[in-house]
Amino acid sequence: MERDERVMVMGEDVGKKGGVFLVTDGLRNRFGEARVIDTPLAESSIAGVALGLAIAGKRPVAEMQFTDFAHMAFNSITNEIAKYRYRSDGDWSVPLVVRAPMGGHAHGALYHSQSIEARFATPGLKIVIPSSPYEAKGLLLAAIRDPDPVLFFEHKRLYRMFKEPVPKGEYLIPLQKARTFREGKDISVFCYGLMVHYAAEAAKNLEAEGVSVEIIDLRTVYPLDREAIVASARKTGKCLVLYEDNFSVSVGSEAAALIADEAWRWLDAPVKRFGGLDVPSMPYAVPMEEFFMPTPDKITRVLKELAAY
Amino acid sequence: MAGKTTRVVMPQLGESVHEGTISKWLVKPGDKVVEFEPMLEVDTDKVNAEVPAPVSGILREILAKEGETVQAGAEIAVVETGDGAAASPKVESQAPSPPRGEGRGEGGAQKTEAQPAAPAPPREGGEHRYSPGVQMAASDLKVDLSKVTGTGLGGRVTKKDVEDYAAKAQAAPTATPAPAPVQPGEGDQVVQLTRERRLIAENMTRSKQTIPHAWQTQEADMSGVVANRNANKAAFQKQEGFSLTYLPYVMAATISALREHPEANSTFNETELIVHRTINLGVSVGLEDTLLVPVVRSADSLSIAGLARAVNDLATRARGKQLKADELSGGTFTVNNSGTFGTLFSYSVINPGQAGILTMEAIVERPVAIQGMIGIKPMMYLCFSFDHRVLDGLQAARFLTSCRKWLEAVTVESPVY
Structure with a gap:
């Protein structure tokens, strides 16, 4: 915001309160009410206003208080924001970012736990899900500077799960580029967000048994970094696609299909998916939430089966 | 129906x-x-x-x-x-x-043999279905998939199996090129190998390829044994109907030494040593066209006469081709008697699965120094081939010393029965 006056923040409680997770804490004092706007509780309006501001030359970063509530803005995001460049034959772009806290295992139940990346995956949009503070900063700066709309989903559990040093100043992490979070040679795990860390725990368990697990952090889940996915799949020949979203019709389903399509001749096992359950909602009760979520223990079991195949 | x-x-x-x-x-x-x-x-x-x-x-x-x-x-x-x-x-x-008694030691071994593995479940999708990844790795690494043992689900060959196989093949020293086959020259006779000859060849090759042989010898003064045999042979012949030889004495000496040094009565299994409790002593019986090694089971329970009877029975039936299969297997140690053909030193080949083979050589009267004087004594070399993975020189020498001392301690009065 210091560098570029066009950048502004808007959303429910992002100003005076600094956001429910204090992500925008202090911005109001530094950049003033005109650039840090508290909006009414109306997500459709937040997205619509952000769209207008973007077309008018601003670089809005709009926050949905939880991804679960982004559905109210579904029409604006997928029908208008995503299609604006196409509709205007490239004349108008929509350089905005929609941020929203996502995901479960934070005891948030029905309205505060959802993974909506697959539902919002629409040509014209990029969807980014960072897996650590360092990654979040570099990816968010890149998203803000991107000339086209980016949905930026931050995992709630990662807000408080661990700390890591984040350099002051600018650095950009390119969008649509996956990263190798952990090198391995026997099995590849494709995941993003919180699951990167759960997969890392499981990989340690497998290492004790002499199985070397590679973890690819997708970072941008739509569109996928096809080269990185296919390269790792071809390298190991055994693939697990891991996600917290409902099992069916997910970003992971797409990654699995891509691997089957382009790495088939290298594969040594069926492409496995492991995700959340196909049930209407993340349950509230702790044991039921555990039951829903892919946990390090469950991931370890799945990886062992794949190693033994 | x-x-x-x-x-x-x-x-x-x-x-x-x-x-x-x-x-x-x-x-x-x-x-x-x-x-x-x-x-x-x-x-x-x-x-x-x-x-x-x-x-x-x-x-x-x-x-x-x-x-x-x-x-x-x-x-x-x-x-x-x-x-x-x-x-x-x-x-x-x-x-x-x-037939009974196939296994080593018949429950007498300190570690019984593993149960035969359950039959492997049928391979998923039949014998020759390999994943694309396996086929690609095999073609890249030039691996013949039929030679790869599968460790995957249901015995499936995995990509890792192929890579491990290729790595091992690479690590193994390249085989020395086989010498060009010798073409029979004019007047040469080509003899087809009998089954026995082929089997002996296989066994001997396996032994030499897998067992690091080491060799020692000691010389035993056989005066006492010779005297004892001379004193007993007439009565023995009359009683038993066959003659008393030196072999059972050496067998008894071997058994006594094996009791003292049980590690010599063992099987080396790559990751472990199976020390057998029972002593099943194999005895080489040379026939005109082949060699058999029948086994005297629980040989440690027999006297010199008992050993003589057991060997006589086995050798007689071996010549008549009447041995049962289980009488030719399960030995834990072997005694070889090539001295009877006049040899003085033999570098015998160990029977695979055993830790050593002791050869008794010809008993020869030799001038020897005895307390500063020269005398004539019936002397015999004991030649010991041993698996160097199991025994070192020290243990082998101790074993041989026990054998020699036992033989030298025999007197005219030592009981044969």
């Missing part, structure tokens, strides 16, 4: 016996067969064995005729069992129980 039938298969008659020739059927189709009663005779590489029926019933069909050589496990006959009233015939394959 026929009753339940059982298919009889060729049993495996010995550890390294994989096929047999049916020499005689003792029953014919329509005959009654009784479980455990002899059903046919099989000629394996070394012995004629009677094969008992695995079940009682009626012999319906003979699938392998006399003179036919069949692999162990192949079906050779069909026996109808039950009352024939079963609604649907049920066919089972059943191998007759192999």
Whole structure:
């Protein structure tokens, strides 16, 4: 915001309160009410206003208080924001970012736990899900500077799960580029967000048994970094696609299909998916939430089966 | 409708016996067969064995005729069992129980042999379905997939198996090129190898390729043994009907030394050493065209006369080709008597599965120094080939010393019975 006056923040409680997770804490004092706007509780309006501001030359970063509530803005995001460049034959772009806290295992139940990346995956949009503070900063700066709309989903559990040093100043992490979070040679795990860390725990368990697990952090889940996915799949020949979203019709389903399509001749096992359950909602009760979520223990079991195949 | 039938298969008659020739059927189709009663005779590489029926019933069909050589496990006959009233015939394959005593040590070993592994589950999708990744790795690494052992689900060959196989093949020293085959020259005679000769060749090659042989010798003063034998041989001949030789003395010395040094009575298993409690002593019996090593079981329970009887019995039957398969296997140590042919030093080859072989050489009268004077004594070299993975020079020397001391301690009065 210091560098570029066009950048502004808007959303429910992002100003005076600094956001429910204090992500925008202090911005109001530094950049003033005109650039840090508290909006009414109306997500459709937040997205619509952000769209207008973007077309008018601003670089809005709009926050949905939880991804679960982004559905109210579904029409604006997928029908208008995503299609604006196409509709205007490239004349108008929509350089905005929609941020929203996502995901479960934070005891948030029905309205505060959802993974909506697959539902919002629409040509014209990029969807980014960072897996650590360092990654979040570099990816968010890149998203803000991107000339086209980016949905930026931050995992709630990662807000408080661990700390890591984040350099002051600018650095950009390119969008649509996956990263190798952990090198391995026997099995590849494709995941993003919180699951990167759960997969890392499981990989340690497998290492004790002499199985070397590679973890690819997708970072941008739509569109996928096809080269990185296919390269790792071809390298190991055994693939697990891991996600917290409902099992069916997910970003992971797409990654699995891509691997089957382009790495088939290298594969040594069926492409496995492991995700959340196909049930209407993340349950509230702790044991039921555990039951829903892919946990390090469950991931370890799945990886062992794949190693033994 | 026929009753339940059982298919009889060729049993495996010995550890390294994989096929047999049916020499005689003792029953014919329509005959009654009784479980455990002899059903046919099989000629394996070394012995004629009677094969008992695995079940009682009626012999319906003979699938392998006399003179036919069949692999162990192949079906050779069909026996109808039950009352024939079963609604649907049920066919089972059943191998007759192999002859007893195949395993080492017969429960006497400190570590019993592992149970035979359960048959591997059938490979998923048949024998030759490999994943694309496996096929690509095999083609890249030039690996013949039929040689790779699968460790995956249901015995599936995994990409890792292929890579491990290739890595091992690369690590293994490249085999020295085989010498160009020698073409028979004019007047040369080409002799086809007999089964016995082939088997001996296989065993000896395996031994030399897998066992790091080391060798030691000591010289024993046989005065006492010679005196003892001279004192006993007439009575022994009269009592037993065969002559008393030096072999049982050396066997007794060996047994005593094995008791003192049990590690010499063992099997090296790559990751562990199986020290046998029972001493099953193999004795080389050289025949004109072959060599047999029948085994005296629990040899440590026998006196010199008992050992002599056991060896005489085995050697007599070996010459008549009447040994049973289990009398040729299960040895834990071997005594070799090439001295009887006049040899002085033998570098004998260890029987695979054993830790050593002791050879008694010719007993020769030699001038020796005795307390500053020269005397004539019947002397004998004891040559010991041992598995250097099991024994070092020190233990081997101790073992030999025990043998020698035992022999030198024999006097005219030492009991033969």
